[in-house]
Every structure is written in structure tokens, then in C-alpha cells.
Amino acid sequence: MPDVIFPLDSTRPFTEQELLGHNRWHPEIPAAVMVKPGESFRVDCREWFDGAIKNDDSAEDILNAPLNSVHRLSGPIGVEGAKPGDLLVVDILDVGPIPQETGPLAGQGWGYTGIFARGNGGGFLTEQFPDAYKAVWDFSGGVATSRHVPHVSFTGIVHPGLMGTAPSKSLLASWNTREAALIATDPDRVPPLALPPQPDSAILGSVPAAEFDRIAAQAARTAPPRENGGNQDIKNLSKGTRVFYPVYVDGAHLSVGDLHFSQGDGEITFCGAIEMGGYLDLRVDIIPGGMETYGVAENAIFLPGNTDPQYSQWIAFSGTSVTLDGEQKYLDSHLAYQRACLHAIDYLTTFGYAPEQAYLLLGAAPIEGRLSGVVDIPNSCATVYIPTAIFDFPIAPSIDGPVRIDPGQGAPKASF
Template sequence: MAVHELRIDPNRTLAEEPATGHNRWHPDIPPILRVQPGDEVVMETRDAFDGQMGPDATLKTVGSPDLDVVHPLTGPVYVDGAQPGDLLEIEILEVVPGTYGYTVQVPGFGFLRDVFPDPYIVRWHLSDGWAYSPGLPGVRIPAAPFMGTIGLSPGHQSLARTTAREQASMERGGFVLPPSADGAVPRDPAIATRALRTIPPREQAGNVDIKQLGAGSRLYIPVDTR
């Protein structure tokens, strides 16, 4: 078993360091790492809003973030031998948070957008297995870090099927972020104009936000493309 490392500069956005990742799903995005089954991969990651919600973020920022850059994902990683129809088993060995975190309510975004229409942010200090916030005095949250967005690319047929399905949902008034080249990484127009946004989870996982997906858990995702 080999151990691989994918490192980023946390002070730079994905657009400033595009060779480290992607923020769209598309089968033609080239992998940045090739591994064998059973290999271990250490990945550094950016936050979901790609640095927009840092310690100095204001309510103005929270009220009108750039959603085109969500989510900056590290990868892709190519697993040798994985074929369409296979089930890829991923074991989460460890999730190590940084020292800063945040909770935000972006107006018009998320499942509770009709209940919480105003922008709001809580900044968290993470240390010693706890999260503390000056905005919530007397409260501390025990650490339980987990994977938010993790998945595989759809194949070309699934890409077309999903695009049509989400376009139909948008035409019925559903909340959908359609394909857009604005802010896309990679920037290649052949990919950026057709690639799926990362906001919803789909058949190949993605933005799953499962709190149980922490250290020691296993995730099984169907393989749809080589």
C-alpha cells in the first residue's frame, strides 16, 4: 500500500491554484493523482465557500456570496481498475479540522431559506476537541468532524440525464443551479459549460453532509465512468 499526499495553499483560492482541484462534476476533468486499490490518500481541502467566509467576513458578504465557486474540491483521484458498474469502497481514516470554522445562513439558499431570510454568521474557534464562538457565550460543541462533499464523477450519459432532470425541476420552480462557466474550475469551456454544479448530492454522492461519515466509516459509491 502506498501513501499519497495532495497539499494545497490554504491562503489561495482554487482559481489561484487550479491544479489542485475542481468545483464541478464532469467525466472529462483530468485526475491530479492516480492510485491503486488499497492506497491511502491524505488530502488537504478548502472550505465550502472557498475563503469567502473567513474571520473578517461581514453580513454583506454572507448576504451575497459568489455561489459559482462552491465547492472547491481537492482532486480528482483516479483509482486504477475501477470500471463502470463497480462499487467503490472508501474508508475514512481521519478528518482533521482547522482552527477556524463558521456557520452561515445565506438568504435564499438552503432548505430553511423561507424561515431564515436574513444573512447570519457564527464564527467558531476550533481547538482541543471543541468549538467555541464569541457569538454564543457559554456554549461549546464537541468535535465530530465528518466529510461534507465527497463523490465520483458521473459518466457522459448520466451527465446528460441529470442535466435534463434538473432543468425540468428548475422550469417547475425548483431551486437549481444550472451549469455555468462562471467561476468554474477547470476553465476549459468544453467542460465548464456542461459540468454539473456541486450543490446537490446525486447518484455518485457529492454534497452528502452525513454527520456519521467521520473517522472509521466506509462509503460505497457506484462507479459510472473510467
């Protein structure tokens, strides 16, 4: 096992650890630890809400989830010799849940998926699903099952939802400017169009007290993916993956967190993955001047790992860029994917699942989402592929009609 350079004690809150991580992006957050190119190391990662979500049959914790406090990131990890303009090479050697069988924190034998209420984060289908729901998943031998979404089991594609390098001052300023302009187009929208800097609940590592308020007022939230990588939620960044991140500051300042036991493409419920705490084994290296050499001015390039479960049969659903009210949109791939997901949800309800159970399943299971057609005006075509092997009953249409399953206790609900 590589040396643990960023340890986390599961009995203590994130802000009371030996090394303090962060939950905002800013170039002036000092490196918590330094590593050398070619070095392998382990990083412990806390679940994104630091234990606020419980293994129970209530969704009140999802309803009132403290969004201002996310994500709890381990880092920044400084890489000796890394300079702006370089590419940081990050190999994911291993990733897994907290190495204990049972415990109170997500990752200790269990994880969760949430549908966030429209008034507290929302999700991809928030107009159709405005209330909060939760599904708890148990881990056994790399397989996830849930008392809240019965009759399914699947092997997890374990991966970090969030990994990235620190922005430069100019890049941070551009984020804040463009996102503020977007918010200004509809400042009262619920959920909001973007999340501006929020000093409340900011965690800034070892930033000096005299500079804390200034930096907290500038620091970017970690919710969206951006040029530095960030919260990309790419399920295929699994063990064996090599990622090439642009470097914007001396030392690169790599940070990681938001580990997922499994996730479908799109993480459509917003808290759509199976969230957990755990560990990440990494190796880093540098390609000097790699940003210019390979034309990588922004956004990471990656070579996916080869440890994904191999499903051979799928049931797929398509959608086009026409609203539920019948309004035609022009090549709207986002809308087309929404419609494909809604078609899948409607189909799964014919077997006995509640719509919310089907929605949670699409967020957590290793579904594949594809932009299947983006040129045939006026309709984009998006598709959702669900592996048939995850179900313990026949899922394909047949002349005999759908098999009715017992949906169990269902997913707990909470609403404002």
C-alpha cells in the same frame, strides 16, 4: 502520516495551487493524481468558499458569498483498475482541520456557520429567516465554542460534507435534463428550484483549453447530492467510516471537499455546518462488478465510524405536516421537519437567544433529526433531538421557568 497526494498551500488561492482541483462534475475532467487499490493517502481540502468568509463580526461576506464558485474539490483521484459497474471502497482513516493553530483561513483554529439570504441561496427555513447571519466558532481540543452563540460547547463530529465519484456522460445528461425540467416549473423562483450548469466561475482541473467552454456548459454544479454521492452532508461520515461508491467511469475519479468540524442533521441553514479547510486520510479499494452484485445501481452505502461523541441525554421537539397557516398537507416529512426545527427555535428563545442564534445552533451542533412517523395519514411526524450536555445552563422545562442567559453580542446580520 500517509503521503500527501493532493497538497494545498494555505498562502495561495485554490486556482494557483500546484495541482488544480475542480468545482463541477463532468466525466471528462482528467484525474489530477492516480492511486492503487489498497493504498492509503492524505488529501488537503480547502474550505468551500476558498477564504471568502472571514473571522470577524460582519455578515456582509455571507450576504455576498460567491455561490457560483463552490465547491472547491480536491481531485479527481483516479484509482487504477476501477471500471464502470465496480464499487469503490473508501475508508476514512482520519479527518481534521488545517493542522495549524491560527491563521486567516477557516480551519486554522476556527470555522463558521452561515444563514444565507433568501436572494443568495436561502436555506431550510428561508421564509422565516430571509436575511444573512454568521457565527464564528473557535476550536480547542476538538471542542467548538462561539462568541456569536454563547453558553454552548460541543465536540465536533468532523467529516467531509462532499465526496463522490465522477458521473458517466449518460448520468450527467440525465441530471441536467431532470433538473432543467424542475426549474421550468417555476423559473423565477427565489431561491431557485435547482442550479443549472453555470460556466461562470467554473474550475475544471486540467481540462484542455480547447474543450473548456464545451465542458463548462455541460458540467453539473456540486450543490446537491446525487447518484454519485456528492454533497450529501452526512454528519456520520466521520473517522472510521467505510463508504461504497458506484463507479461510472474508468478510474472512478473520486473527489472530496467541503469539510465540516461539526453539523446537525439536515445542515438546515444551508451553510449550516461549521465550515473549515483541513485534511482527509483515505484508503481505497475496488469490488469488481459490485454494483450488480449488491444491487447498487445508484447512491452510496456506508458503514459509519464509531468516533462520534456519546451523548446520553437529549431534549427533543416534534413537528407534523401542517403549515404555519394551518393548512393540512399529506405525509409531508420535509414540512414536518421544518415544524420540528421551528418548535426547537421557539423554545430556545425563551432562555434569551435570538431566533437567528438558535437557528445557527441547530445547523452547527450535533443534533439528530428523525422521521419518526411516515404512515399515519395525513400527518408525518419528524423530530429534532438536541443533546442537553452542550448547554452550560439547565435546558429542560421546570416549574421555576427558563433560566435567562446573556445572549452576548448576537450573530452579525446583513441584508440586501
